Amino acid sequence: MNVSIIGCGDIGSRVAPACRERGDSVTGWVRRNDSVSRLKALDINAVQIDLDRPLKSLVQLKSRRLYYFAPPPPRGTEDSRVANLIGGFTDTGQPEKVVYLSTSGVYGECKGAWVDETRPPAPTVDRARRRLDAENRWRAWSEHSGQALVILRVAGIYGPGKLPVQRLQSGQPMVAEADSPITNRIHTLDLVQICLAAMQRGRAGEVYNVSDGHPGAMTDYFNQVADFLGLPRPPLISPEEARRRLSPGMLSYLAESRRLSNRKLLSELGVVLRYPTLEQGLPACV
Numbered sequence: 001m002n003v004s005i006i007g008c009g010d011i012g013s014r015v016a017p018a019c020r021e022r023g024d025s026v027t028g029w030v031r032r033n034d035s036v037s038r039l040k041a042l043d044i045n046a047v048q049i050d051l052d053r054p055l056k057s058l059v060q061l062k063s064r065r066l067y068y069f070a071p072p073p074p075r076g077t078e079d080s081r082v083a084n085l086i087g088g089f090t091d092t093g094q095p096e097k098v099v100y101l102s103t104s105g106v107y108g109e110c111k112g113a114w115v116d117e118t119r120p121p122a123p124t125v126d127r128a129r130r131r132l133d134a135e136n137r138w139r140a141w142s143e144h145s146g147q148a149l150v151i152l153r154v155a156g157i158y159g160p161g162k163l164p165v166q167r168l169q170s171g172q173p174m175v176a177e178a179d180s181p182i183t184n185r186i187h188t189l190d191l192v193q194i195c196l197a198a199m200q201r202g203r204a205g206e207v208y209n210v211s212d213g214h215p216g217a218m219t220d221y222f223n224q225v226a227d228f229l230g231l232p233r234p235p236l237i238s239p240e241e242a243r244r245r246l247s248p249g250m251l252s253y254l255a256e257s258r259r260l261s262n263r264k265l266l267s268e269l270g271v272v273l274r275y276p277t278l279e280q281g282l283p284a285c286v
């Protein structure tokens with residue numbers, strides 16, 4: 001199989017060798033010069049493309065299996081990068097199957113309820129609106145072209161190099177557990193095997209929530225990571241103080257609470273999680 005990984009950063013650079021082990025030929029797309037060098041050092045074929053610019057027609061995607069891991073642009077409510085890529089398919093050829101890595105943020109505020117894939121998306125911030133726009137663009141492409149699409153709605157990713165070390169070291173505060181939203185996580189290494197399972201066994205047109213199935217208070221997450229790293233737990237502040245002291249980005253995460261069901265992921269994709277809890281996953285972060 002010919003595989004292209006668009007946005008071959010942390011997750012992509014782990015998916016690539018796993019694909020190669022299965023006998024696939026893999027090309028990673030990245031934006032920056034130093035990312036090309038990084039991929040070459042990992043022995044991954046690299047293509048340098050900026051999705052914010054018109055695509056070069058020399059790139060071939062016909063009949064390829066495509067993982068799309070690039071984030072949307074930083075502003076607005078649309079994903080112009082996905083629009084640009086899909087618009088270029090007339091020149092590059094149509095991929096045969098796409099796995100799109102979205103986020104569970106598209107569900108918006110759910111007041112701590114369990115959320116499965118039947119829940120209609122209701123994004124409340126532009127970051128999530130851009131993701132839903134990307135999902136919709138991929139869906140329209142799939143319906144129009146007849147090619148297969150699988151959408152993964154991914155919870156907060158933690159893993160090697162993805163722990164909030166700086167936040168904890170700098171002593172930034174957090175609200176008490178009772179005031180904290182319920183959040184969801186997935187370990188990087190489990191996400192990698194889920195991406196492969198989605199490409200191999202994901203049903204065309206389906207959405208799968210991706211989480212370890214053990215939601216918990218955001219404050220408890222920071223406390224557990226702090227204990228694991230031997231750092232002080234975040235000092236606790238009231239919600240009123242949080243509104244004055246925390247960044248708009250962090251406040252937007254505090255405003256959304258949900259429990260992500262991973263039942264469909266486990267039953268349909270046949271995934272067996274290596275790290276179903278934070279206690280099991282944290283030692284595999286160093």
Ligand SMILES: NC(=O)c1ccc[n+]([C@@H]2O[C@H](COP(=O)([O-])OP(=O)(O)OC[C@H]3O[C@@H](n4cnc5c(N)ncnc54)[C@H](OP(=O)(O)O)[C@@H]3O)[C@@H](O)[C@H]2O)c1
Nearest residue numbers: 007008009010011030031032035050051069070071156157
């Ligand atoms: N962090 C979370 O909790 C979370 C949760 C759900 C989903 N996600 C999403 O999961 C995806 C994969 O995560 P990751 O950790 O692998 O991300 P990452 O390491 O930041 O990789 C992102 C990749 O996208 C490429 N890229 C960015 N802008 C581009 C552009 N304009 N044109 C071409 N390529 C571009 C980057 O290339 P350069 O490095 O060369 O710029 C990089 O290879 C991301 O979309 C992320 O937003 C994250």
